[in-house]
Amino acid sequence: MAQTNTGGQGTNGVADESPNMIVYRKMEEVIARMQEEKNGIPIRTVKSFLTKIPSVFSGSDIVQWMTKNLDIEDPVEALHLGTLMAAHGYFFPISDHVLTLKDDGTFYRFQTPYFWPSNCWEPENTDYAVYLCKRTMQNKARLELADYEAESLARLQRAFARKWEFIFMQAEAQAKVDKKRDKIERKILDSQERAFWDVHRPVSVYGLQNDIRTHSPTHTPAPEAKQPTEEELQEQITFWQLQLDRHRLKMSKVAESLIGYTEQYLEYDPCLTPPDPSNPWISDDTTLWELEASKEPGQQRVKRWAFGIDEVLKDPVGREQFLKFLESEFSSENLRFWLAVQEVKKRPIREVPTRVQEIWQEFLAPGAPSAINVDSKSYDKTTQNVKDPGRYAFEDAQEHIYKLMKSDSYSRFIRSSAYQELLQAKKKVNSTFFKLFSMLQSKTYQDFEPTAHL
Amino acid sequence: MVVCCCLGRTATWVSYQLKIHAQKYMRSPLIPEMATQEVQLNETLAHLKSESESLKSKLEEERAKLHDVELHQVAEKVEGLGQFVMKTRRTLKGHGNKVLCMDWCKDKRRIVSSSQDGKVIVWDAFTTNKEHAVTMPCTWVMACAYAPSGCAVACGGLDNKCSVYPLSLDKNENLAAKKKSVAMHTNYLSACSFTNSDMQILTSSGDGTCALWDVESGQLLQSFHGHAADVLCLDLAPSETGNTFVSGGCDKKANVWDMRSGQCIQSFETHESDINSVRYYPSGDAFASGSDDATCRLYDLRADREVAIYSKESIIFGVSSVDFSLSGRLLFGGYNDYTINVWDVLKGTRVSILFGHENRVSTLRVSPDGTAFSTGSWDHTLRIWA
Numbered sequence: 001m002a003q004t005n006t007g008g009q010g011t012n013g014v015a016d017e018s019p020n021m022i023v024y025r026k027m028e029e030v031i032a033r034m035q036e037e038k039n040g041i042p043i044r045t046v047k048s049f050l051t052k053i054p055s056v057f058s059g060s061d062i063v064q065w066m067t068k069n070l071d072i073e074d075p076v077e078a079l080h081l082g083t084l085m086a087a088h089g090y091f092f093p094i095s096d097h098v099l100t101l102k103d104d105g106t107f108y109r110f111q112t113p114y115f116w117p118s119n120c121w122e123p124e125n126t127d128y129a130v131y132l133c134k135r136t137m138q139n140k141a142r143l144e145l146a147d148y149e150a151e152s153l154a155r156l157q158r159a160f161a162r163k164w165e166f167i168f169m170q171a172e173a174q175a176k177v178d179k180k181r182d183k184i185e186r187k188i189l190d191s192q193e194r195a196f197w198d199v200h201r202p203v204s205v206y207g208l209q210n211d212i213r214t215h216s217p218t219h220t221p222a223p224e225a226k227q228p229t230e231e232e233l234q235e236q237i238t239f240w241q242l243q244l245d246r247h248r249l250k251m252s253k254v255a256e257s258l259i260g261y262t263e264q265y266l267e268y269d270p271c272l273t274p275p276d277p278s279n280p281w282i283s284d285d286t287t288l289w290e291l292e293a294s295k296e297p298g299q300q301r302v303k304r305w306a307f308g309i310d311e312v313l314k315d316p317v318g319r320e321q322f323l324k325f326l327e328s329e330f331s332s333e334n335l336r337f338w339l340a341v342q343e344v345k346k347r348p349i350r351e352v353p354t355r356v357q358e359i360w361q362e363f364l365a366p367g368a369p370s371a372i373n374v375d376s377k378s379y380d381k382t383t384q385n386v387k388d389p390g391r392y393a394f395e396d397a398q399e400h401i402y403k404l405m406k407s408d409s410y411s412r413f414i415r416s417s418a419y420q421e422l423l424q425a426k427k428k429v430n431s432t433f434f435k436l437f438s439m440l441q442s443k444t445y446q447d448f449e450p451t452a453h454l
Numbered sequence: 455m456v457v458c459c460c461l462g463r464t465a466t467w468v469s470y471q472l473k474i475h476a477q478k479y480m481r482s483p484l485i486p487e488m489a490t491q492e493v494q495l496n497e498t499l500a501h502l503k504s505e506s507e508s509l510k511s512k513l514e515e516e517r518a519k520l521h522d523v524e525l526h527q528v529a530e531k532v533e534g535l536g537q538f539v540m541k542t543r544r545t546l547k548g549h550g551n552k553v554l555c556m557d558w559c560k561d562k563r564r565i566v567s568s569s570q571d572g573k574v575i576v577w578d579a580f581t582t583n584k585e586h587a588v589t590m591p592c593t594w595v596m597a598c599a600y601a602p603s604g605c606a607v608a609c610g611g612l613d614n615k616c617s618v619y620p621l622s623l624d625k626n627e628n629l630a631a632k633k634k635s636v637a638m639h640t641n642y643l644s645a646c647s648f649t650n651s652d653m654q655i656l657t658s659s660g661d662g663t664c665a666l667w668d669v670e671s672g673q674l675l676q677s678f679h680g681h682a683a684d685v686l687c688l689d690l691a692p693s694e695t696g697n698t699f700v701s702g703g704c705d706k707k708a709n710v711w712d713m714r715s716g717q718c719i720q721s722f723e724t725h726e727s728d729i730n731s732v733r734y735y736p737s738g739d740a741f742a743s744g745s746d747d748a749t750c751r752l753y754d755l756r757a758d759r760e761v762a763i764y765s766k767e768s769i770i771f772g773v774s775s776v777d778f779s780l781s782g783r784l785l786f787g788g789y790n791d792y793t794i795n796v797w798d799v800l801k802g803t804r805v806s807i808l809f810g811h812e813n814r815v816s817t818l819r820v821s822p823d824g825t826a827f828s829t830g831s832w833d834h835t836l837r838i839w840a
Contacts, residue, residue: 240509269781346651348670
């Protein structure tokens with residue numbers, strides 16, 4: 001039968017395995033544990049009516065074992081994982097073509113390693129034809145073809161009409177070999193072979209079995225890694241050297257910082273704190289979004305601006321308020337410069353040279369109308385950059401101005417009465433009041449006399 | 455020659471380098487000793503390789519020295535999360551094949567999605583209405599992105615390109631006619647993202663590189679080399695001032711890049727398989743990754759190392775995509791076993807497992823205001839969870 005080895009073995013053995021192979025190996029580890037003598041699933045032979053059912057275990061056995069041995073709390077999760085393992089063909093229900101796991105007395109059997117997906121099976125239609133043909137030669141009720149199998153056989157007979165004799169001969173030969181086996185062994189092998197075909201020629205065309213083995217084009221086996229050149233190695237060495245010189249923070253400090261951040265933003269996280277008035281996706285009410293779009297920032301939103309300068313710069317309303325405050329102090333040139341430089345970086349490359357000149361004239365050239373104060377080093381560098389202007393011409397100056405704003409203008413803004421007023425006086429607009437207010441606003445012209453006041 | 459400060463160790467390194475260079479230049483070029491030259495070259499390569507490797511191990515040592523405590527230990531004092539309930543609130547049906555990628559519009563309700571059959575659809579996820587649809591001339595459209603203005607979308611895949619489609623208000627207008635080809639790679643496009651402007655796009659590709667493009671002219675502004683294999687994902691740092699982004703690839707590495715210089719400024723290699731997704735922590739000081747090794751990991755840029763692993767014995771299928779909730783407390787992971795696992799970032803525990811999709815979850819993004827997250831799946835649908 002057609003068996004390929006693509007992606008099966010990398011030159012490095014385990015390390016270069018394809019993503020599917022990694023999952024197969026993990027499932028096989030679980031299967032191996034399930035089959036252990038001591039702590040595995042109890043496999044037994046069940047006596048039924050006139051026959052014996054060899055080598056089986058129940059669906060609940062599997063679920064129980066998984067719950068106990070795989071650190072699973074919820075049986076639903078065990079069922080889900082178990083169904084995926086069955087869909088890959090690692091164990092199968094002995095009386096059903098559909099490969100799912102049921103948490104009841106349904107009997108299951110392990111698949112033989114020969115048929116495991118990790119062997120990269122890609123069986124052809126001729127193989128399937130031989131198999132179905134062989135089934136018709138065996139005179140046992142349990143081996144009768146199901147409807148979909150009979151249909152497939154008919155289709156294959158038409159497709160391979162010319163070489164059907166060859167297929168028939170192969171089927172005969174296989175049937176002969178099978179007859180020689182021990183009865184119990186035959187039962188087991190027959191079921192395992194059937195389960196193999198349930199994976200590769202599933203009942204339903206749209207079954208999950210098909211897509212599990214589909215490869216995304218991103219996961220093609222990696223080509224042989226080239227030997228690095230001398231230059232590349234030198235670059236690597238330089239890189240490691242730079243990394244070694246880096247300043248690192250202790251984990252304890254980092255942990256405190258991460259914890260601090262999440263705690264500060266907890267009340268803003270809709271997944272953890274239900275938003276006010278409601279989460280639009282849950283309530284189907286878009287008031288939350290309408291409130292945010294309005295020019296009147298709520299108290300919670302204003303509070304956030306105090307967390308750091310980036311919060312003010314990120315929020316368009318925050319930027320507006322910050323600019324307004326600075327204008328009132330006649331010190332807005334820093335912020336305007338910073339905003340202008342951000343704008344330049346967003347423009348198409350074609351517009352950059354003109355914009356850079358404009359910014360230079362406005363903020364940095366001798367006699368500039370909105371002169372900003374930059375340290376001499378940045379100033380010199382910027383002068384050079386402007387001669388051959390790129391998107392990052394003002395990078396040094398912008399960094400300097402940002403630090404200045406952070407330590408000076410921003411802290412003044414947060415302490416300013418303008419900000420404090422926004423924070424205190426603008427209590428969150430009650431949503432029903434907001435609705436009523438806007439509703440009344442729309443009615444004033446028609447329903448009230450011009451002299452009436454609300 | 456690299457200029458280093460005078461430490462004993464680096465002085466030895468410098469003199470060693472001088473020796474190598476001297477050996478090269480003192481060989482007489484008149485005598486064609488090809489065989490000996492090749493032997494010497496191989497020796498040089500071997501020396502350099504071992505030098506590089508010893509520096510790398512030294513770096514790991516230095517990084518480990520500052521690991522005085524585990525994140526989840528410090529997080530023991532943090533209040534636990536209560537009962538967690540998130541459900542599918544919307545199901546978007548309309549793709550005829552596997553959904554591969556999606557992105558949110560800044561208006562918090564519209565999304566763009568792309569699929570294996572080449573279809574790119576723009577939805578108002580709140581009403582579940584389809585607003586625009588375009589069919590790409592290629593299959594496996596693995597990357598799509600919404601422009602910050604909301605007026606355009608970008609997408610690409612097996613065509614090795616990233617194209618931008620302006621979204622017209624006129625629903626009848628043929629979007630495909632206005633298509634603009636921006637990026638050109640030599641292998642498939644795996645991810646794309648607009649920077650904070652409609653005018654620049656950052657792309658990653660199966661050709662092992664990332665690149666920054668000017669949308670209007672299609673000019674390559676900067677390219678980023680350093681991955682040894684396909685680059686599968688990228689994410690821009692959330693800072694207002696920063697110019698960095700992180701990428702993950704089939705070489706199991708996550709690299710942090712300086713957009714201005716094109717240099718790799720930090721690199722992390724702890725995953726055991728392909729990294730399918732990277733996403734910054736909201737503060738920009740850390741990022742999470744999801745990999746085919748079935749784990750998600752958190753890397754902190756200040757500690758310069760991996761600081762947490764999110765894994766479970768019962769989770770054996772790879773992670774296709776990850777994203778943080780707004781506060782960074784929760785990490786959502788879409789997995790190849792059709793589920794979504796929700797992790798407590800600080801404590802390292804799994805908070806919840808969400809079922810619903812009937813095939814692989816291929817893409818997951820939290821909405822811009824954090825009110826919901828969206829998933830796309832190989833089962834042809836998208837779901838909005840809240």
